[in-house]
Amino acid sequence: MSDTSSAPEAPSIDEAAITAAIDAALAAIAAAPDTAALKQVRIEHVGDASVLTSANRAIKDLPKDQKAAAGKLVGQGKGRVQKALAARQGELAAAEEEAALAAETVDVTLPTDLRPRGASHPLTVLQDRINDFFVGIGWEIAEGPEIESQWLNFDALNADPEHPSRSLQDTLYVAPEGSGMLLRTQTSPVQIRSMLERGAPLYVACPGTVYRADEIDATHSPMFTQVEGLAIDKGLTMANLVGTLDAFAAHIFGGAPITRLRPNHFPFTEPSAEMDFRCFSCGAREGLDHDADPNCRVCGGTGWIEMGGCGMVHPNVLRAAGVDPEEYQGFAFGLGIERILMLRNGVSDMRDIVEGDVRFSQHYGTEI
Numbered sequence: 001m002s003d004t005s006s007a008p009e010a011p012s013i014d015e016a017a018i019t020a021a022i023d024a025a026l027a028a029i030a031a032a033p034d035t036a037a038l039k040q041v042r043i044e045h046v047g048d049a050s051v052l053t054s055a056n057r058a059i060k061d062l063p064k065d066q067k068a069a070a071g072k073l074v075g076q077g078k079g080r081v082q083k084a085l086a087a088r089q090g091e092l093a094a095a096e097e098e099a100a101l102a103a104e105t106v107d108v109t110l111p112t113d114l115r116p117r118g119a120s121h122p123l124t125v126l127q128d129r130i131n132d133f134f135v136g137i138g139w140e141i142a143e144g145p146e147i148e149s150q151w152l153n154f155d156a157l158n159a160d161p162e163h164p165s166r167s168l169q170d171t172l173y174v175a176p177e178g179s180g181m182l183l184r185t186q187t188s189p190v191q192i193r194s195m196l197e198r199g200a201p202l203y204v205a206c207p208g209t210v211y212r213a214d215e216i217d218a219t220h221s222p223m224f225t226q227v228e229g230l231a232i233d234k235g236l237t238m239a240n241l242v243g244t245l246d247a248f249a250a251h252i253f254g255g256a257p258i259t260r261l262r263p264n265h266f267p268f269t270e271p272s273a274e275m276d277f278r279c280f281s282c283g284a285r286e287g288l289d290h291d292a293d294p295n296c297r298v299c300g301g302t303g304w305i306e307m308g309g310c311g312m313v314h315p316n317v318l319r320a321a322g323v324d325p326e327e328y329q330g331f332a333f334g335l336g337i338e339r340i341l342m343l344r345n346g347v348s349d350m351r352d353i354v355e356g357d358v359r360f361s362q363h364y365g366t367e368i
Helices: 015-031 035-046 051-061 064-103 122-136 188-198 238-253 315-320 337-345 350-354 358-364
Strands: 147-149 181-183 202-211 223-233 259-266 269-278 304-313 329-336
Touching: 015 035, 015 051, 015 064, 035 051, 035 064, 051 064, 122 202, 122 223, 122 238, 122 337, 122 358, 188 202, 188 223, 188 315, 188 329, 223 238, 223 337, 238 259, 238 269, 238 304, 238 329, 238 337, 259 304, 269 329, 304 315, 329 337, 337 350
Parallel strands: none
Antiparallel strands: 147 181, 202 223, 223 329, 259 269, 269 304, 304 329
């Protein structure tokens, strides 16, 4: 019985297809406008999936009598393409380098400012403005050390021994362990020092750098600045506190801000509150009968911006500082200066404030 199955067809290389592939490659090389486009041409016409490379791989499967001719056809064609690629690469690279040099040319004969004008850091400018306000209403500016004792930073401020702010997750302690020294988490210790040193009556604002165990991001930093205020006198009430903060907000932000108090809890004040003021960026600024913009980036659509914590000084704090709470009353508040700067000047990322780029100071640091 004879085998009627047909023999497999011998592989072959189409000379016309190879010639067309070479012509297409040369045309694409000549038309490439830059080195990036030429790189793509190289991939398409001599890459692993190209016609020429596929044909070159197929030569090994050809009959012996066809290999020489096919190898010559494909090899010479691929050589022409590679040579054209190299020549075009040199032309385009030279042209791009020349264009870059022309664009970056510096005329060294032009006059230059050997002492470019700088600017104060905007935090410094804002802190000076805040200090001017308090001095203007008759208060003193008080300062203190940034490394504080645990007693001044927590105990004298009526913080419980187990208060979360005392943990290593929130506070940066100074070695050795158990030394009782830390990087102050607030400028409140300056208030205690002021009462111990000067007694009552007392009106002080305490600006300065404070530290928290936070990771730096768009809204947090392990080192930032605060201003805290303390007023101790006879007959002071929450009305005095509200009036002071209203006047402060008007001085910093302009106009006549609308403010409100929200009940809160702080160990060093009683009663305690968070003070908010009406958003100055969206429609909420028109009054309480106007809705906030739900897409407002400043107030988040609530119509209110948190200003800071405040309240009447707790009697235990007055006693710790040697002031008789039966005779004197007081109010205190704390505000983050970076937050005020971000709201006032439209700074969206706290990292811009601390990274030290001189252009940031030049943009925000000049004020008349």
